[in-house]
Amino acid sequence: MIVLTDLLYDTIFHPEKAMEEIAERKPVVPSVLIVIMSFVLPWMVYIGSIQQNFGFTHVALIVAGLQGFINILWWFCSAAIWNLVAEIYGAKANAKSLLVALGFAQLPYIVGIPFLVGIFLFSGVSGWIQWGIIWIIMEIWSFTLIILAIKQIYMVSNTKAVGIYFSPLFLLVILAILGFFLLNFFVFAQFV
Amino acid sequence: MSKKTVVFGIAGLIILSIFISMIVGAGKEKAKAANEKIAVIHVEGVIMGGQGSGKFLSEQGGTDYLMKQLHEARDDQSIKAIVLRVNSPGGSAPASQEVGEELKKIRAQGKVIVTSMGDVAASGGYWLAACTDKIYANPATMTGSIGVYIPYANLEELYKKVGVSTTKIKSGQHKDILSPDRPMTAEERAMLQAMVDDMYNQFVVVVAEGRKMSPEQVMQLADGRIYTGNQAKELGLIDELGNYYDAIEGAQQLAGIQGRPEIKEYGKSSPFSLLFEGKANVLIEQLLLETLKTSNNSLMISPLALPYGWGNQ
Numbered sequence: 487m488i489v490l491t492d493l494l495y496d497t498i499f500h501p502e503k504a505m506e507e508i509a510e511r512k513p514v515v516p517s518v519l520i521v522i523m524s525f526v527l528p529w530m531v532y533i534g535s536i537q538q539n540f541g542f543t544h545v546a547l548i549v550a551g552l553q554g555f556i557n558i559l560w561w562f563c564s565a566a567i568w569n570l571v572a573e574i575y576g577a578k579a580n581a582k583s584l585l586v587a588l589g590f591a592q593l594p595y596i597v598g599i600p601f602l603v604g605i606f607l608f609s610g611v612s613g614w615i616q617w618g619i620i621w622i623i624m625e626i627w628s629f630t631l632i633i634l635a636i637k638q639i640y641m642v643s644n645t646k647a648v649g650i651y652f653s654p655l656f657l658l659v660i661l662a663i664l665g666f667f668l669l670n671f672f673v674f675a676q677f678v
Numbered sequence: 679m680s681k682k683t684v685v686f687g688i689a690g691l692i693i694l695s696i697f698i699s700m701i702v703g704a705g706k707e708k709a710k711a712a713n714e715k716i717a718v719i720h721v722e723g724v725i726m727g728g729q730g731s732g733k734f735l736s737e738q739g740g741t742d743y744l745m746k747q748l749h750e751a752r753d754d755q756s757i758k759a760i761v762l763r764v765n766s767p768g769g770s771a772p773a774s775q776e777v778g779e780e781l782k783k784i785r786a787q788g789k790v791i792v793t794s795m796g797d798v799a800a801s802g803g804y805w806l807a808a809c810t811d812k813i814y815a816n817p818a819t820m821t822g823s824i825g826v827y828i829p830y831a832n833l834e835e836l837y838k839k840v841g842v843s844t845t846k847i848k849s850g851q852h853k854d855i856l857s858p859d860r861p862m863t864a865e866e867r868a869m870l871q872a873m874v875d876d877m878y879n880q881f882v883v884v885v886a887e888g889r890k891m892s893p894e895q896v897m898q899l900a901d902g903r904i905y906t907g908n909q910a911k912e913l914g915l916i917d918e919l920g921n922y923y924d925a926i927e928g929a930q931q932l933a934g935i936q937g938r939p940e941i942k943e944y945g946k947s948s949p950f951s952l953l954f955e956g957k958a959n960v961l962i963e964q965l966l967l968e969t970l971k972t973s974n975n976s977l978m979i980s981p982l983a984l985p986y987g988w989g990n991q
Contacts, residue, residue, distance in 0.1 A: 495681035498688070527696060534700035596692060603695035607702060 490516055497590050498597060501631055505638040508590055509583040517589030524592035525550070525557050527599055531606075561588055568636060571653045577640035587635035594627035713940045716929050717751035717760045719744070720945050725769025725802040727776065741773045745780050747944040752784045757942065759790040759933035761925050762810055768801025771826060771877045778809040778884060785811060790932040794925030795819045795916070800904055804915070805881060808888030811932060813916040814925040815907035822910060824885060825902035826877040828870055833858040889914060 493513065496504035508517075529550040565585040573579050598620055605616040629651075636647040721744060728740045751757050762781070768774070785791055793799070793807040795815035800823035807813045807821075815821055837844070837859055844859045855866050862870075879893075882900055886893045891914065899905075899913055910916045918928065930939050 491682045491685040494685045499684075527692070530696055531699045534696070597688060600691045600695040603699045606699060 493590075494593070497593050497631070501634050502638065504590070505587055505631070505635045508587045508635070509580070509639045512583055512586050514582075514586055517586040520592050520596065521558065521561055521589045522554070524595040525554050527596055528602065529553070531599055531602055561585070564588060567654050568650055571650050572636065572640045572642070575640075575642070575646060575650055575653075577642055577650075580639050583639045584635065587639060588632060591628050591631035591635055594624040594631070598624040713756065714933070714935045715754070715757045715940045715942045716926055716933070716935070717754070717757045718926075718941055718943045719747050719751065719760060719762055720943075721762060721764045721766050721777075721803065721806060723766060725766055725773050725777070725806070727770055727773035741777050743945075744777055748777075748780055748784060751942075751944065752787065752789060754942075756940075757789070758935055758939075759792065759929035760784070761922075761929050762791060762793045762806060763796060763922060763925075764793055764799040764803045764807055765796030766800075766803035766806075767798050768803050768805075768823060770802065771805075771881070774802035774805040775880065775884075778805050781806065781809040785809075790929055792925050792929040792932065794920075794922045795821060795907065796922075801825070805884060807916075808885045810888070812918070812925075812928055814918050814920045814928060815910060815916045816921060817906065817908045817911075817919050819907035819910075820904050821907060822899070822903060822905035822915060824881060824896070824900035826874045826881060827902070828856070828874060830856055830862065830870075831858050832861050834860055885915075 490513070493504060493507060493516070496507065529546075533546050533550070562585070565581055565588050569579055569581040569584050572584075601620045602617060605620065609616060633644065633647045633651060636642065636650050637644060640647075640650070642650070726740060727742075729742045748760070751760050781791055791810040793810045793813045795803075795807065795813065796819070798820045799807055799815065800821055804821055804824060842859075846854050846857070848854055852866060852869070854860075855870070856862070878900075882893050882896045885891070885900065886896045889896070899915065905913065905915065907916065907919055911919055918924065920928070926939075926941065
């Protein structure tokens, strides 16, 4: 039986162990809740505190809703893409486990909230640099959790996990460069 | 400490943080709303009636826009005083009068209005200033030019030289008054002089009421000449020598605002207006060209009685 508090504790303090547990048990509901809260709670803090100083709260709500939609879409797509890349790398497909683990990898965005609020209380709206630093730390933390998730779910080395993570990005860059050259060759060459 | 305690502790901290941020945010908003504000409204360039240049996502110039800003400031209960930052060589007499009357109405409703003169606040610009509670000017500010004129040029000889002949079918004897292709008749001159005198007298009354002077005293100063801020202070045409911030401080004192007031600036360039707007100030020559294009007798613009180029700085 999964004890959720233990799983959350391990995700924060023993992430490698937590990802192993997640890969095995696949707790879908907590994962979905974490994904939803990872964008709802920071936006609540932002709209409740900072945004009130600037107005346009309704615009911020629209942006928050849009970000929520994109986050969920990105969650599903990234799980599908990384699962495919892991298969290409020779690992055994396990998309559901990866999807659940990627949800847990959003936990830093929730845990970081007290720090964001603390900065707001002490620095006000002028503390945007500190906000940025905290946000970068949360990004790095989340990235680390994703790498550990890939490592534990597909039983690969750290290097291979990083490779799986960045492969889609590299592919995209290569395709963009190729596309640019092909466009140059076929379209612009006609005008020379 | 068990894992459960740590997780619940972190969850509690997160919930507490969210509540604190909302309470503090709401508190700040309330404090902000309670703050007493001073509105700053800019009068830049030539004062002309109408809507000015409405562009995509913004509008500028024209007294309609200026009066809209004045109304917004009037309706905002947190605004206790208005600082009119004037940087204008003047403009049309009716437009200046229209805004001047609006300023008087706003003052009658209990809001303090203080003028801060920039480089130039002459003629129509001074008309507006005279309708406010207190006038601040820099010692070197160009002001005064209290008077009215109608520009007229007789281009008859030039037309002959370039081979242009004009014919008019008129509904009345004076319909082509101020026409540049013929000399002005004595009768027309008398009619126009009467109009100029009437507008001049209205201007004098406004200045006399605003500056608490007799019309005779004003007429002695109002021969169209310009004064520096220093001279204007000695003659009683302005109240204080000082810059924009002195005017804000003066407005604060007159309105009885305690502590540091919040400044709400109207007509400030937004990122949108920077993207979609052309030059904000209406140049005199552009204005005259437009006036010439649109109407025959709208040359009744009065002030503009400043040397060429002063309004374009």
